[in-house]
Amino acid sequence: MDRPQHINLLHVQPSVANPFSRPTTPGHHDALQIGFCGLGAMGYPMASNLAKWRKQHVHQPLPILVWNRTKAKADDLAKELGDELITVADSLEQIATECDIIITNLSNDDVVRNVYKKLAEALQDDKPTKNKILVETSTIYPTLAAELDTLLSSLPSTHFITSPVFGAPSAAAAAHLLIVMSGDYRSKKEVAHILCPAVGRKVIDLGGNVEKAPTFKLIGNAMILGSLELIAEVFTLSEKAGIGAPLVHQFIKDIMPAPPLINYGEKMLHDQFDGSKGFAIDGGLKDSAHIRRLATEMDAPMPALDAAHHHMLTARALHANAARVGNARFDVLDWSSLVAGTRVAAGLDGFDSSKHSNKVIPEKDDS
Structure with missing residues (x-):
């Protein structure tokens, strides 16, 4: 595909829900x-x-x-x-x-x-x-x-x-x-x-150009998926450090209260990885493959997306193994389950955060 050219969105004002005037024929939609x-x-x-x-x-x-x-x-x-x-x-x-x-x-x-x-x-x-x-x-x-x-x-x-x-x-x-x-x-x-x-x-x-909207969609999904990867990594670090993911999730609510960060953080926090009620991991892998292909064609490295892709693959492999032995909690995984990849890489249980030590370590009283 041709390299995307600069897209001018200045004519779309933030307060305008629809940039097009209404069709000219009254009643045509009927x-x-x-x-x-x-x-x-x-x-x-x-x-x-x-x-x-x-x-x-x-x-x-x-x-x-x-x-x-x-x-x-x-x-x-x-x-x-x-x-x-x-x-x-x-x-x-x-x-x-x-x-x-x-x-x-x-x-x-x-x-x-x-x-x-x-x-x-x-x-x-x-x-x-x-x-x-x-x-x-x-x-x-x-x-x-x-x-x-x-x-x-x-x-x-x-x-x-x-x-x-x-x-x-x-x-x-x-x-x-x-x-x-x-x-x-x-x-x-x-x-x-x-x-x-x-x-x-x-x-x-x-x-x-009909290619522009699909390109924009991949770029937008890259931002969302990259955010999921970052949340997964900091949640895992906080669990290993004895701080606990709940405090970090509250920090997100206080400092960066974007709905996707809060909602997907909630799924990771409570192991709510039911893909039938969210965005299935197969769709996430399809999107990440598209994003990585586009990034390769544009010579624009996206290492965060590479990590997210690998962690989704890890989560899917763990789920497939659990399904084989009859221990899978969900029929289909949500793409937020990529946190299982970061957890396992850090030596934690992939799908059951109750097995993690997630409490703040209290200071010792030396007096």
């Missing part, structure tokens, strides 16, 4: 058929919030048409919200041909590529006669975005934008995601007012 592909930990609450918001704010909206590889998840959403808000698609071909806007939130690059190939094949067989926008919200490598753009560019009236989102599943459930967009301007404008504030609190526009 008749839009929206499709949503991928109902995992992020996609499920995003599709749910979108359907509920449109029910409350759009005059007689069409139900969201949803598809998931495991159909039971789509059926669960339809049962939860009702037929008025959700319709389960029989196939990706139905999503492709019937929807005006198709939003995808998928697990990894291979799945994204395969889903878009099927959508493109369906649209090649039944060419669109009116505007159609495909919106990729997953975390993917930037060159895949360019590949998808090329794949779809030969189809009439078809546009593609990248729109990755920042936030944990809890933020998705609260419609508090940060949305980053790049690609066709008119398409971004249309989609921005559909997604914000229905599923997110703010939109950042990165221009017309």
Whole structure:
């Protein structure tokens, strides 16, 4: 991929949630058929919030048409919200041909590529006669975005934008995601007012190159993952030094009260490594591999990310061994479990902090 050029965000004021003016056609959103592909930990609450918001704010909206590889998840959403808000698609071909806007939130690059190939094949067989926008919200490598753009560019009236989102599943459930967009301007404008504030609190526009938003997403995730690595290291040091992680966690709350630092610190502090309720470690390893690849291509060393990647691998290996002998506490690990890597390297138990000595060492009374 080309080296990213400087991105000018000065036109996006901190107080502006959406940098795009509203689409010019009144009532246009009412008749839009929206499709949503991928109902995992992020996609499920995003599709749910979108359907509920449109029910409350759009005059007689069409139900969201949803598809998931495991159909039971789509059926669960339809049962939860009702037929008025959700319709389960029989196939990706139905999503492709019937929807005006198709939003995808998928697990990894291979799945994204395969889903878009099927959508493109369906649209090649039944060419669109009116505007159609495909919106990729997953975390993917930037060159895949360019590949998808090329794949779809030969189809009439078809546009593609990248729109990755920042936030944990809890933020998705609260419609508090940060949305980053790049690609066709008119398409971004249309989609921005559909997604914000229905599923997110703010939109950042990165221009017309579809690779820019995925690049920004990797950079943002690098900051988060690097922060997790630092927390894991200082928690482990504090346990070894007899100070204890709880005091360091309180220090974070007092001095650096950023929600990710507090929330992930809480998970590490109490060994809450259930990936089904957070960000699964396989996704973290996929993201860290992408970040390290990008850093290599840009000649920009990121040793903190190297350490985080290795510690996640250690945590996953420990978990796999525990699963083999029937001692695993969780079916899937959260990426905050990377602290197991720092703990084991320091001679501590990886997943059970109750076995650590975590009390302040009192001074001796020499009097």
